[in-house]
Amino acid sequence: MITEGNIIKIAGPVIIADGMRGTQMHEMVKVGSDKLIGEIIELEGDTATIQVYEETAGLKPGEKIESTGGPLSVELGPGIMGSIFDGIQRPLEVIKEKTGDFIERGVDVPSIDKEKKWTFKPVAKVGDKVQGGDVLGEVQETSAVLQKILLPPTIEGTVKSIVSSGEFTVEEDIAEIETADDVKKVQMLQKWPVRKGRPYKDKLDPDVPLVTGQRTQDTFFPVAKGGTAAIPGPFGSGKTVTQQQLAKWSDADIIVYVGCGERGNEMTEVLLEFPELEDPKTGNPLMDRTVLIANTSNMPVAAREACVYTGITIAEYFRDQGYDVALMADSTSRWAEAMREISGRLEEMPGEEGYPAYLASRLAQFYERAGRVNTLGSESKVSSVSVVGAVSPPGGDLSEPVTQNTLRICKVFWALDASLADKRHFPSIDWLQSYSLYVDSVQEWWKETVGGDWRSARDEAMVLLQKESELQEIVQLVGPDALPDSEQVTLETTRMLREDFLQQNAYHEVDTYCSPSKQFQLLSTIILFQKEANKALERGANSKDIIGLSVKEDIGRLKFIAEDDFPTKVKSVQEEIIKQCGEV
Structure with a gap:
């Protein structure tokens, strides 16, 4: 039954309406003569509070x-992949064709093209017993994505009929399922409420790393598939660039990039660059396996609050098909600011720094939808949604509420340092502030896949970098020459760790991506130099002679050696380290 009410009060993106008895919380409504999209966020008797996802200027009391x-x-359904949506899943390219460069209020365009025909190939057969999550058929949506058409989670029964291979729109019936009660007709198109997580059988431990090809993230602060990571940092420290690098190189099958309230120029850069990027896995455009959700800071603030839910729901849909999905949210601070504004309009009691008291629970509700799961269906698949959220604390102040609440939820903290970014050190992740709680979980994977003692090499490098921080304070007071020989060698090793391992050139065709095996061998080579240099010191060698060894230049060039030639080259460099340190 359709309920009709009337506007009685307007407060920016929030309006109050009466005559709304019979509606429910989070129900979608059409507001005014322009039929603006809104959502009920509070109900009391027949009075509803509605947040409107479009500009409310011009609305007046009494409108329907x-x-x-x-x-x-x-x-x-088919048609999502490669699309660019706004925060409530309206396709921006279709809106541009309809209204021009500026989005008109109340513009009504379908999220997915209902007229385009897709080549559907059935997988299920008549007589098959099926349950929610089972694959009925397949559609090759893009060169990189074979979309599996799943039976909706709420249906279980026997396939009464299914179409043969052919061209169909997303709204045409493709199968009939005989359930215990009646016969259900199934289409390729499904609808799912954004605030409700899609179901799965069970959640698995996050013990497989999301390999990003970035040495700092993979070796020192790894994130697991199905894990959560936060990238806080001040303006200009490289949050967006880091997320774009992860989107391009991480071993996720699908990328969902949510531009959540970022500045228009930053989102424009993403929209212009992503369609041009080449997917290193397939050689085709990266957009073939990417969904972009663009919601800039000058778009309606209420839609910003919804855009992260839109993104995570799309990510869960592809997870249910058996894909590993990586969601990039840039940035959750702008999302929290949208909540703060809506909360202020509702005249709610504010929490710390004016944010709503429920800020922590809303952040947790979003991040907890990440995970590595066994999907629904007769034959469950292991798949994941990993979430990487950028945080933009004002002035780089990590003690502010959004950063602190995010840290309580996320298990990986990649703290960006503006001073490192100023030195052109990419990625500008501060190795002294950052941490990962997945190190214990993924060490078995490193041991089985890469071999060697990855954990001890990583821990030894971290100890050296911590030691360097302490030594730098002494160096600033008395100079490096006043240090003992062993500590001068330690400073030289940590310089190599910083410049030859942690620093990576995103524009270099080889160094932009570094495989786990190459990372481990490169790190082991630097640690070997430290050990052999200390042995030389014990034999009475001079630190200046060790620091002057020519093999250091070979170590510095290792990261630019192609993967195919690397094993031979690194072996010869390691032999040279042992030889030259032995001769000092």
Whole structure:
């Protein structure tokens, strides 16, 4: 039943309406003569508080509110991949064709093209017993993504009929499922409420790393598949660039990039660059396996609050098909600011720094939808959604509420340092402030896949970098020459760790990506230099002679050696280290 109410008060993106008895929390409504999209966020008797996802200027008391009977939902099916949506899943390219460069209020365009025909190939057969999550058929959506058409989670029964291979729109019936009660018709198009997580069988331990090809992240501060990571840092420290590098090189099958309230120029850069990027896995455009959700800081603030839910729901949809998905949210600070503004309009009691008291629980609700799971279906698949959220604390102050609440939830903390970014050190992750709680979980994977004692090499390098921090304070007071020989060698080793291992050139065709095996061998080579140099010191060698060894230049060039030639080259460099340190 459609309920109609009337506006009685307007406060920016928040409006109050009466006559709304019979509606439900989070129900979607159409507001005013322009039918602006809104969502009920508070109900008291027949009075509803609605947040409107479009500009409310021009609305006046007395205008009609019409309920839609359902919650704010996204459309899922062929046609999502490679699209650019706004915060409530309206395709921006289609809107541009319809209204020009500026989005008109109330513009009504379908999220997914309902007229385009897709080549559907059935997988299920008549008579098969099926349950929610089972694959009915497949559609080759892009060169990189074979979309599996799943039976909706709520349906279970026997396949009564299924179409043969052919061209169909997303709204045409492709199968009939005979359930215990009646016969259900199934289409390729599904709808799912954004604030409700899609179901799965069970959640697995995050013990497989999300390999990013970035040495700092993979070796020192790894994130697991199905894990959560936060990238806090001040303006200009490289949050967006780091996320784009992860989107390009991480071993996720699908990328969902949510530009959540970032500046228009930053989002424009993403929208212009991503379609041009080449996918290193396939050689085709990276957009073939990417979904972009663009919601800039000058777009309606309420839609910013919804855009992260839109993104995570799309990510869960591809997770259910058996894909590993990486979601980049840039940035959750702008999302929290949208909550703060809506909360202020609702005249709620503010928490710390004006943010709503429920800030921590909303952040937790978002991040907890990440995970590595066994999917629904007769044959469950292991797949994951990993979430990397950028945080933009004002002035780089990591003690502010959004950063602190994010740290309580996320298990990886990649703290960006503006001073490192100023030195052109990429990625500008501060190795003294950052941490990962997945190190224990993924060490078995490193041992089995890469071999060798990855954990001890990593821990030894971390100890050396911590030692360097302490020594630098002494060096600033008395100079490096006043240090004992062993500590001068330690400073030289840590310089190599910083410049030859931690620093990476995103524009270099070889150094932009470093495999786990290459990372471990490169780190082991630097640690070998430290050990052999200390042995030489014990035999009475001079630190200046060790620091002057020519093999250091060979170590510095190792990261630019192609993967195929690397094993031979690194072996010869390690032999040279032992030889030259032995001759000092």
